[in-house]
Amino acid sequence: MTPAVTTDVPRLLPRDGERIQNWRAHSAKFGRIPYRNAAGSLINDIEASGLTGRGGAAFPTYRKLAAVLEASVRKRVRPTVIANGAESEPASEKDATLLWLAPHLVLDGLQLAAEAVGAESAVLYTHAHRAGDVGARLREAIADRFDDHVAVRLAIAPPRFLAGQETALISHLDGGPAIPRFPFPRVTEQGLDGDPTLVQNAETLAHLALIARFGPGWFREIGTRREPGSFLATVRRADGRPRIMELPLGTPVPEVIGGLGQVTALLIGGYHGTWVPVARAAKLRLDNESLSSVGASVGAGILAALPGDRCGLVESARILRYLALESAGQCGPCLNGLPRMSAALTALARGRAPRGTRADLERWAGLVTGRGACHHPDGTARFVASALRTFAAELDRHGRGQCGATNAAPFLPVPQSAARTEEDWL
Amino acid sequence: MEIVGEINSSTALWYISRATGVVALLLMTAVLLLGLLVSRQGKLPGLPKFAVTGLHRNLSLIAVAFVGLHVLTAVTDGYVNIPLLSAVVPLSSPYERLWLALGAVSLDLTLAIAVTSLVRNRLRRKTWKAVHWLAYLSWPVAWLHSYGSASDLRGGWLFLLALADLLAVVVAVGWRLAAAARDVPRAERVGLIMTAVHQRGRSR
Amino acid sequence: MKQRLLVNPIDCDGHGACAELLPEMIALDEWGYPLIDGRPVPPALIKDARAAVSACPKLALRLLEVTD
Numbered sequence: 281m282t283p284a285v286t287t288d289v290p291r292l293l294p295r296d297g298e299r300i301q302n303w304r305a306h307s308a309k310f311g312r313i314p315y316r317n318a319a320g321s322l323i324n325d326i327e328a329s330g331l332t333g334r335g336g337a338a339f340p341t342y343r344k345l346a347a348v349l350e351a352s353v354r355k356r357v358r359p360t361v362i363a364n365g366a367e368s369e370p371a372s373e374k375d376a377t378l379l380w381l382a383p384h385l386v387l388d389g390l391q392l393a394a395e396a397v398g399a400e401s402a403v404l405y406t407h408a409h410r411a412g413d414v415g416a417r418l419r420e421a422i423a424d425r426f427d428d429h430v431a432v433r434l435a436i437a438p439p440r441f442l443a444g445q446e447t448a449l450i451s452h453l454d455g456g457p458a459i460p461r462f463p464f465p466r467v468t469e470q471g472l473d474g475d476p477t478l479v480q481n482a483e484t485l486a487h488l489a490l491i492a493r494f495g496p497g498w499f500r501e502i503g504t505r506r507e508p509g510s511f512l513a514t515v516r517r518a519d520g521r522p523r524i525m526e527l528p529l530g531t532p533v534p535e536v537i538g539g540l541g542q543v544t545a546l547l548i549g550g551y552h553g554t555w556v557p558v559a560r561a562a563k564l565r566l567d568n569e570s571l572s573s574v575g576a577s578v579g580a581g582i583l584a585a586l587p588g589d590r591c592g593l594v595e596s597a598r599i600l601r602y603l604a605l606e607s608a609g610q611c612g613p614c615l616n617g618l619p620r621m622s623a624a625l626t627a628l629a630r631g632r633a634p635r636g637t638r639a640d641l642e643r644w645a646g647l648v649t650g651r652g653a654c655h656h657p658d659g660t661a662r663f664v665a666s667a668l669r670t671f672a673a674e675l676d677r678h679g680r681g682q683c684g685a686t687n688a689a690p691f692l693p694v695p696q697s698a699a700r701t702e703e704d705w706l
Numbered sequence: 707m708e709i710v711g712e713i714n715s716s717t718a719l720w721y722i723s724r725a726t727g728v729v730a731l732l733l734m735t736a737v738l739l740l741g742l743l744v745s746r747q748g749k750l751p752g753l754p755k756f757a758v759t760g761l762h763r764n765l766s767l768i769a770v771a772f773v774g775l776h777v778l779t780a781v782t783d784g785y786v787n788i789p790l791l792s793a794v795v796p797l798s799s800p801y802e803r804l805w806l807a808l809g810a811v812s813l814d815l816t817l818a819i820a821v822t823s824l825v826r827n828r829l830r831r832k833t834w835k836a837v838h839w840l841a842y843l844s845w846p847v848a849w850l851h852s853y854g855s856a857s858d859l860r861g862g863w864l865f866l867l868a869l870a871d872l873l874a875v876v877v878a879v880g881w882r883l884a885a886a887a888r889d890v891p892r893a894e895r896v897g898l899i900m901t902a903v904h905q906r907g908r909s910r
Numbered sequence: 911m912k913q914r915l916l917v918n919p920i921d922c923d924g925h926g927a928c929a930e931l932l933p934e935m936i937a938l939d940e941w942g943y944p945l946i947d948g949r950p951v952p953p954a955l956i957k958d959a960r961a962a963v964s965a966c967p968k969l970a971l972r973l974l975e976v977t978d
Contacts, residue, residue, distance in 0.1 A: 609895035611919035
C-alpha cells in the first residue's frame with residue numbers, strides 16, 4: 281500500500297518504516313503534547329527554528345502563525361486551523377505516507393498550531409483517493425487521542441490537482457467547488473467562513489510538533505544554515521517505483537537518486553517544477569539556494585529521474601495535457617492558454633508539428649504566467665519551458681521525424697479521468 | 707381630456723408633474739435595458755464598449771433627477787394635496803393612497819440603488835450587488851404606480867406607450883435569462899477548448 | 911501615495927472597455943483579456959484609470975493604493 285520508506289534521519293518517519301500503533305505508543309515515544317497555555321507563545325520558537333512550509337511555497341511558518349493571530353485579535357474573531365493533507369500532486373505521496381505512519385505527529389502539530397493562534401476549531405483535509413485507507417486510519421487516530429484541546433474535523437478533498445491550493449481548499453470547505461478564489465484579502469485575514477484561517481501542510485505541522493518538544497536548536501542540527509531541518513521527499517529513480525525519504529535539506533542529488541548513469545534528466549518539484557539535464561542536476565543540492573541556480577525549487581519534495589529509454593517530450597506532453605484539463609476554467613488566460621499549449625506540445629511530441637508550433641508554445645507560456653488567480657498557469661508554464669530547454673536535442677530529432685526513446689510506456693503517474701461536471705469539483 | 711378649469715400656476719405644476727412622471731418612467735426603462743446589456747457585457751452598435759456602462763450610469767442620474775422633479779411638482783402644486791413625506795413614506799398620502807404608496811416604494815428602492823452605486827468603492831461587492839438587484843423590483847412597482855395613479859396612461863397613445871414599455875422590459879429580461887441559460891458551465895469550459903484545439907491540430 | 915491597477919482574473923471576462931479608456935497602460939492579449947502595466951499610474955493618467963475602473967461591466971478592475 282505505501283511506497284517504500286527509507287530514512288537515515290528518523291525525525292518524522294520511524295526508522296524501520298513501521299507505523300506507530302496507537303496514541304499511547306506515540307505518547308510513550310514522544311511525550312505528551314507540550315501545550316504552552318498561552319496563545320502565540322510557540323511562535324517565537326518556530327521563528328527561531330527557521331521552519332518553512334513543506335507544501336511547496338516554503339513560506340516562513342512563524343509569519344503565517346503571527347499573521348493569523350494578529351488578524352484574529354484585531355477582528356475579535358476565532359480563527360480556524362487547517363492541516364492540508366490534500367496532496368493533489370499525482371507524483372507526491374509523502375503526506376499520505378506521513379499520515380499513514382505517523383498521524384499523531386500531524387495531529388499534535390495541529391493542536392499546537394491551534395493553541396498558538398487561539399483557534400477553537402481544526403480541520404484535517406485529505407485526498408479523496410486515500411479516503412479509504414488513510415482516511416479510516418485518521419478517524420481511528422483522532423478517536424484515540426486524549427490530549428486534544430480542539431476538536432478535529434476530517435474533510436475529504438475532491439481528486440482535483442487544484443484541490444490542495446489554499447483558496448480552493450477553503451472554497452471547498454465553505455461548501456462549494458474546490459476552485460481558487462481571488463487571493464485578496466489573504467486567507468490569514470479572511471478565509472473559512474470569512475474568519476482568519478491558518479492553512480499549513482501536514483508535514484509542516486509534524487515538524488512543528490517536534491520543535492515544540494525538542495526546541496529550535498534541535499531542529500537546526502541538520503539541514504543548512506539558511507534552510508534548516510529535514511523534509512520528506514517522494515523519489516522515483518529510474519525503476520519508477522516511488523520511495524519516501526526523509527532527508528536533511530541540502531542533501532546532494534546523487535545521494536538521493538543514485539544510478540544516474542541510466543538517466544537523462546531529473547524532474548525537480550513535481551508537475552509545476554523544473555526539468556534539469558542529469559549532468560547539471562548531479563551537481564545540485566536539495567535546497568532552494570542550490571536549486572534556484574537552475575530555476576528550480578524544493579517545492580513539495582518531488583524528485584523523479586527520467587530513464588534514458590523514455591522520451592522527455594512525450595512524458596511532458598502527457599503531463600501538460602493533464603495540467604490543462606485540471607484548470608478551473610475561471611481565468612481567461614489559463615482557460616485559453618493551457619489547452620493551446622497542450623495541443624502544441626502534443627504536436628511537438630508526435631513529431632508532426634507545423635512550423636511555428638514551438639514559437640506559439642513559448643508565446644503562450646509567457647502570456648499565461650502571472651495572469652491567473654492562482655499559480656497553476658505559472659507553474660505549468662515553468663514546467664513547459666524547462667522541458668523545451670532540457671529536451672532541446674530531442675525536439676530537433678522530433679522535427680526530423682525521429683525519436684531517441686525506445687520505450688513508449690508512461691513513466692510518471694498521470695490520472696486518466698478528467699473533470700467533466702461541477703460534481704467532480706465538490 | 708376634459709377641461710377642468712382655467713390653467714393657472716398650480717394646475718401647470720400638476721401637468722408638469724404628470725409629464726415628468728412619464729419621462730421618468732421612460733428613462734427608468736432605458737436604464738433597466740442598459741443595465742441588462744451591461745450584465746451580459748453587450749455592446750451598443752456604433753459606440754465604443756465603455757459607452758454601455760457610461761450611458762447606464764449617466765441616464766440613471768438623469769432619471770433620478772426627473773423623478774425628483776416629478777415628486778417636487780406633485781407636492782408643491784395646489785391642485786391635489788400630497789405631503790412631501792409621502793414621496794418616501796408609503797401609504798401616507800390622502801390622495802390616491804395606494805398608487806402613491808407604490809411610487810414611494812419605487813422611489814425608496816431607486817434611492818437605495820443610486821446611493822449605494824455612488825459609494826460603491828466603500829461597500830462590499832455583495833452588498834452593492836444585492837441592493838442593485840432591487841432594480842428588478844423597483845421598475846415594475848414604478849410601472850404600476852404610473853399606470854394606477856395617472857388616468858392619462860389608461861387610454862390613448864400614452865396607454866400604448868406604457869404597454870410598449872412593459873413589453874420591452876419583459877422581452878429584454880427574457881432574452882437575458884435565455885442567454886444566461888446558454889452559458890457554458892464553468893466545469894465544462896476547459897474540456898470544450900481542449901477538444902477544439904486538439905482537433906484543430908490533428909486536422910492540419 | 912502610489913496607485914496601481916489590479917484586475918481580478920476570475921471576474922474578468924475580456925470585455926475590453928478598460929483598454930479603450932487607458933490604452934497607455936492596458937492592452938488586450940490575443941484572447942481579449944487585459945495585459946495590465948503593473949507600474950504605478952502616472953498622475954496624468956489617474957483620471958483615465960478611474961474611468962477604466964468604472965467602465966468595467968464586471969467590476970473586475972481596481973485601482974489600489976500601495977505603500978512602497
